[in-house]
Amino acid sequence: MNITCFIRYQIDPFQRAEFQRYAEVWAEVIPRxxxxxxxxxxxxxxxxxxxxGLIGFESLAAYERYRTTLRADPQGRANFEWAQRQRFILREERTWLEDVASTRRVTLSPS
Structure with a gap:
Protein backbone atom coordinates (compact mmCIF):
# COMPACT_ATOMS: atom_id res chain seq x y z
CA MET A 1 0.00 0.00 0.00
CA ASN A 2 1.24 3.51 -0.83
CA ILE A 3 -0.05 6.42 1.18
CA THR A 4 0.16 10.18 0.93
CA CYS A 5 0.10 12.61 3.81
CA PHE A 6 -1.87 15.58 2.50
CA ILE A 7 -1.14 18.66 4.62
CA ARG A 8 -3.38 21.72 4.34
CA TYR A 9 -1.88 24.90 5.77
CA GLN A 10 -3.64 28.13 6.54
CA ILE A 11 -0.86 30.69 6.25
CA ASP A 12 -0.50 34.39 6.91
CA PRO A 13 -0.73 35.76 3.34
CA PHE A 14 1.61 38.60 4.29
CA GLN A 15 4.31 36.04 5.15
CA ARG A 16 4.12 34.00 1.94
CA ALA A 17 7.89 34.25 1.40
CA GLU A 18 8.54 32.80 4.86
CA PHE A 19 6.32 29.80 4.09
CA GLN A 20 8.19 29.30 0.81
CA ARG A 21 11.50 29.28 2.71
CA TYR A 22 10.00 26.77 5.19
CA ALA A 23 8.93 24.49 2.31
CA GLU A 24 12.34 24.73 0.64
CA VAL A 25 14.04 23.48 3.81
CA TRP A 26 11.68 20.48 3.86
CA ALA A 27 12.81 19.67 0.32
CA GLU A 28 16.17 18.72 1.84
CA VAL A 29 14.98 17.23 5.14
CA ILE A 30 12.02 15.06 4.09
CA PRO A 31 13.89 12.83 1.59
CA ARG A 32 16.84 12.51 3.95
CA GLY A 53 2.24 19.89 1.22
CA LEU A 54 2.16 16.28 -0.01
CA ILE A 55 4.51 13.57 1.23
CA GLY A 56 4.40 9.93 0.12
CA PHE A 57 5.24 6.80 2.10
CA GLU A 58 5.23 3.08 1.31
CA SER A 59 3.17 2.33 4.43
CA LEU A 60 2.15 3.64 7.84
CA ALA A 61 5.14 1.75 9.27
CA ALA A 62 7.42 3.70 6.90
CA TYR A 63 5.78 6.91 8.11
CA GLU A 64 6.46 5.94 11.74
CA ARG A 65 10.14 5.34 10.91
CA TYR A 66 10.21 8.73 9.15
CA ARG A 67 8.73 10.48 12.20
CA THR A 68 11.39 8.98 14.46
CA THR A 69 14.16 10.05 12.10
CA LEU A 70 12.64 13.50 11.61
CA ARG A 71 12.48 14.18 15.36
CA ALA A 72 16.23 13.55 15.56
CA ASP A 73 17.11 15.70 12.54
CA PRO A 74 18.66 19.03 13.65
CA GLN A 75 17.68 20.90 10.46
CA GLY A 76 14.09 19.61 10.70
CA ARG A 77 13.79 20.63 14.36
CA ALA A 78 15.22 24.06 13.58
CA ASN A 79 12.69 24.54 10.75
CA PHE A 80 9.76 23.66 13.04
CA GLU A 81 11.04 26.02 15.73
CA TRP A 82 11.59 28.86 13.24
CA ALA A 83 8.02 28.47 11.94
CA GLN A 84 6.66 28.64 15.47
CA ARG A 85 8.62 31.81 16.21
CA GLN A 86 7.60 33.51 12.95
CA ARG A 87 3.92 32.43 13.20
CA PHE A 88 3.30 32.30 9.46
CA ILE A 89 1.41 29.00 9.78
CA LEU A 90 -1.95 29.75 11.39
CA ARG A 91 -3.41 26.25 11.13
CA GLU A 92 -2.29 22.86 9.88
CA GLU A 93 -4.44 19.82 9.02
CA ARG A 94 -3.27 16.36 7.96
CA THR A 95 -5.27 13.87 5.94
CA TRP A 96 -4.04 10.41 4.99
CA LEU A 97 -4.86 9.21 1.52
CA GLU A 98 -4.42 5.84 -0.13
CA ASP A 99 -2.98 6.10 -3.62
CA VAL A 100 -4.99 4.86 -6.59
CA ALA A 101 -1.86 3.68 -8.37
CA SER A 102 -3.41 3.51 -11.83
CA THR A 103 -4.10 7.26 -11.72
CA ARG A 104 -0.63 8.44 -10.67
CA ARG A 105 1.46 10.32 -13.22
CA VAL A 106 -1.05 9.91 -16.04
CA THR A 107 -0.23 12.38 -18.82
CA LEU A 108 -2.13 13.57 -21.86
CA SER A 109 -1.36 11.84 -25.13
CA PRO A 110 -0.36 14.18 -27.95
CA SER A 111 -3.24 14.57 -30.39
Whole structure:
Protein backbone atom coordinates (compact mmCIF):
# COMPACT_ATOMS: atom_id res chain seq x y z
CA MET A 1 0.00 0.00 0.00
CA ASN A 2 1.24 3.51 -0.83
CA ILE A 3 -0.05 6.42 1.18
CA THR A 4 0.16 10.18 0.93
CA CYS A 5 0.10 12.61 3.81
CA PHE A 6 -1.87 15.58 2.50
CA ILE A 7 -1.14 18.66 4.62
CA ARG A 8 -3.38 21.72 4.34
CA TYR A 9 -1.88 24.90 5.77
CA GLN A 10 -3.64 28.13 6.54
CA ILE A 11 -0.86 30.69 6.25
CA ASP A 12 -0.50 34.39 6.91
CA PRO A 13 -0.73 35.76 3.34
CA PHE A 14 1.61 38.60 4.29
CA GLN A 15 4.31 36.04 5.15
CA ARG A 16 4.12 34.00 1.94
CA ALA A 17 7.89 34.25 1.40
CA GLU A 18 8.54 32.80 4.86
CA PHE A 19 6.32 29.80 4.09
CA GLN A 20 8.19 29.30 0.81
CA ARG A 21 11.50 29.28 2.71
CA TYR A 22 10.00 26.77 5.19
CA ALA A 23 8.93 24.49 2.31
CA GLU A 24 12.34 24.73 0.64
CA VAL A 25 14.04 23.48 3.81
CA TRP A 26 11.68 20.48 3.86
CA ALA A 27 12.81 19.67 0.32
CA GLU A 28 16.17 18.72 1.84
CA VAL A 29 14.98 17.23 5.14
CA ILE A 30 12.02 15.06 4.09
CA PRO A 31 13.89 12.83 1.59
CA ARG A 32 16.84 12.51 3.95
CA UNK A 33 14.49 11.27 6.70
CA UNK A 34 12.71 8.72 4.48
CA UNK A 35 9.71 10.54 2.99
CA UNK A 36 9.00 10.95 -0.71
CA UNK A 37 8.30 14.65 -1.12
CA UNK A 38 5.63 15.12 -3.79
CA UNK A 39 5.73 18.86 -3.32
CA UNK A 40 4.65 22.02 -1.55
CA UNK A 41 2.19 24.37 -3.20
CA UNK A 42 1.58 28.07 -2.53
CA UNK A 43 -1.62 29.96 -3.36
CA UNK A 44 -1.50 31.75 -6.69
CA UNK A 45 -5.02 32.98 -7.45
CA UNK A 46 -8.22 32.91 -5.48
CA UNK A 47 -7.82 32.13 -1.80
CA UNK A 48 -4.54 33.67 -0.67
CA UNK A 49 -4.05 31.91 2.65
CA UNK A 50 -4.16 28.17 1.84
CA UNK A 51 -1.02 26.18 0.97
CA UNK A 52 -0.48 22.43 0.57
CA GLY A 53 2.24 19.89 1.22
CA LEU A 54 2.16 16.28 -0.01
CA ILE A 55 4.51 13.57 1.23
CA GLY A 56 4.40 9.93 0.12
CA PHE A 57 5.24 6.80 2.10
CA GLU A 58 5.23 3.08 1.31
CA SER A 59 3.17 2.33 4.43
CA LEU A 60 2.15 3.64 7.84
CA ALA A 61 5.14 1.75 9.27
CA ALA A 62 7.42 3.70 6.90
CA TYR A 63 5.78 6.91 8.11
CA GLU A 64 6.46 5.94 11.74
CA ARG A 65 10.14 5.34 10.91
CA TYR A 66 10.21 8.73 9.15
CA ARG A 67 8.73 10.48 12.20
CA THR A 68 11.39 8.98 14.46
CA THR A 69 14.16 10.05 12.10
CA LEU A 70 12.64 13.50 11.61
CA ARG A 71 12.48 14.18 15.36
CA ALA A 72 16.23 13.55 15.56
CA ASP A 73 17.11 15.70 12.54
CA PRO A 74 18.66 19.03 13.65
CA GLN A 75 17.68 20.90 10.46
CA GLY A 76 14.09 19.61 10.70
CA ARG A 77 13.79 20.63 14.36
CA ALA A 78 15.22 24.06 13.58
CA ASN A 79 12.69 24.54 10.75
CA PHE A 80 9.76 23.66 13.04
CA GLU A 81 11.04 26.02 15.73
CA TRP A 82 11.59 28.86 13.24
CA ALA A 83 8.02 28.47 11.94
CA GLN A 84 6.66 28.64 15.47
CA ARG A 85 8.62 31.81 16.21
CA GLN A 86 7.60 33.51 12.95
CA ARG A 87 3.92 32.43 13.20
CA PHE A 88 3.30 32.30 9.46
CA ILE A 89 1.41 29.00 9.78
CA LEU A 90 -1.95 29.75 11.39
CA ARG A 91 -3.41 26.25 11.13
CA GLU A 92 -2.29 22.86 9.88
CA GLU A 93 -4.44 19.82 9.02
CA ARG A 94 -3.27 16.36 7.96
CA THR A 95 -5.27 13.87 5.94
CA TRP A 96 -4.04 10.41 4.99
CA LEU A 97 -4.86 9.21 1.52
CA GLU A 98 -4.42 5.84 -0.13
CA ASP A 99 -2.98 6.10 -3.62
CA VAL A 100 -4.99 4.86 -6.59
CA ALA A 101 -1.86 3.68 -8.37
CA SER A 102 -3.41 3.51 -11.83
CA THR A 103 -4.10 7.26 -11.72
CA ARG A 104 -0.63 8.44 -10.67
CA ARG A 105 1.46 10.32 -13.22
CA VAL A 106 -1.05 9.91 -16.04
CA THR A 107 -0.23 12.38 -18.82
CA LEU A 108 -2.13 13.57 -21.86
CA SER A 109 -1.36 11.84 -25.13
CA PRO A 110 -0.36 14.18 -27.95
CA SER A 111 -3.24 14.57 -30.39
Missing amino acids: CGGALIGYFLPLEGTNDIAW
